[in-house]
Amino acid sequence: QKEVEQNSGPLSVPEGAIASLNCTYSDRGSQSFFWYRQYSGKSPELIMSIYSNGDKEDGRFTAQLNKASQYVSLLIRDSQPSDSATYLCAVTINQAGTALIFGKGTTLSVSS
Amino acid sequence: EPEVTQTPSHQVTQMGQEVILRCVPISNHLYFYWYRQILGQKVEFLVSFYNNEISEKSEIFDDQFSVERPDGSNFTLKIRSTKLEDSAMYFCASSEGGGWTGELFFGEGSRLTVL
Secondary structure (H helix, E strand, O other): OOOEEOOOOOEEEEOOOOEEEEEEEOOOOOOOEEEEEEOOOOOOEEEEEEOOOEEEEEOOEEEEEEOOOOEEEEEEOOOOHHHOEEEEEEEEOOOOOOOEEEOOOEEEEEEO | OOOOEEEOOEEEEOOOOOEEEEEEOOOOOOEEEEEEEOOOOOEEEEEEEEOOEEEEEOOOOOOOEEEEOOOOOOEEEEEOOOOHHHOEEEEEEEEOOOHHHOOOEEOOOEEEEEO
16 A cells, blocks of 8 residues: 655744655655645645655745655745645655555644 | 636535536646545545546545546546445546656545535
8 A cells, every 4th residue: 555644733833934844655666746735625736846856946945855765845935824734745656657646734834 | 827627516415326527627638637535634546547548546446436538628527326435525637747747737626415
């Protein structure tokens, strides 16, 4: 059974702080990794993708991947109240990438 | 901006009834997916579809479920005989590429309530 694990939270940070979200996955064959954001009652929306080891930055967001440790993380700098949402880690289901499987998500709360 | 559209937004049905959920993927996308999310739980993969056939399905996607692309724009999920535990939000998603580039774009969801 392939699994994607995340701490469910809630993770609470003050406005302007750095939020750090973590994810581990069970299948060493997974090739592509994604972070989605889901506001309450809404559908997931893609924030970032990462395919190779290291860091990838996009604005206030940085994704980090370590395939040897089967670990993916997302850093959100200068957190804003509008960042308050559930962040879902997603991983390709197999080497062919025929679908994504999701973790349960980490709920982030940014207080002003 | 192109988007995935789903209908209906909410459907209430009696246990044992058949339900069809409809989706219009983004027009140049070739890969289509159905996911579901039971309230308070994680987004669960049901099925992926490419080139008019199922490319992957999960254990959840048993014989009561089927998918179809009846024309060039719609992608449907049929639940043959609904059960109480089928109550969930069902999300359709599409992607331009599969495999490594499978960045999924989700519709707003169809909430199914089975009584």
